[in-house]
Amino acid sequence: MTRTKKALGRVAAIGAALLALTVTTGTAQASWHSATVGGHGANLRTCAGSGCGYTGNLSAWTRVRVVCQTLGERVTGYYGASALWDYVVWEGTGREGFAADANINTGYSSWIPGIDVCR
Structure with a gap:
């Protein structure tokens, strides 16, 4: 695997983690x-x-x-x-x-x- 593919894989993983955090945070803030x-x-x-x-x-x-x-x-x-x-x-x-x-x-x-x- 090339360095570029590894870097893109890390960027995708970070993006997915941020999306999951955003969705989780949004749900918690909307609770009542x-x-x-x-x-x-x-x-x-x-x-x-x-x-x-x-x-x-x-x-x-x-x-x-x-x-x-x-x-x-x-x-x-x-x-x-x-x-x-x-x-x-x-x-x-x-x-x-x-x-x-x-x-x-x-x-x-x-x-x-x-x-x-x-x-």
């Missing part, structure tokens, strides 16, 4: 899960804790999209106690922030399968 705020509503925060900046309130039964989840302060809410927090986008308004998972009905008692971990 539809959910509903519980009967007491929920506060939006700048991070995963009640001491973080307050950015607004989600009314009870509001539809939201959970974009990612993370662990933070343990709180008790409408659906029990948990240290899990959801980063949500309020459908229709575009407002976003962290809300305690204990106040969000995701349909799961813990982590939502396939949803990213917030970084």
Whole structure:
């Protein structure tokens, strides 16, 4: 095999790897899960804790999209106690922030399968 063919083979392999990375990254960034705020509503925060900046309130039964989840302060809410927090986008308004998972009905008692971990 000539040097040119070897070089072209490496370029093709790198191109295929970059394409696979692009497709994988695109899928991960597009993940979200539809959910509903519980009967007491929920506060939006700048991070995963009640001491973080307050950015607004989600009314009870509001539809939201959970974009990612993370662990933070343990709180008790409408659906029990948990240290899990959801980063949500309020459908229709575009407002976003962290809300305690204990106040969000995701349909799961813990982590939502396939949803990213917030970084």
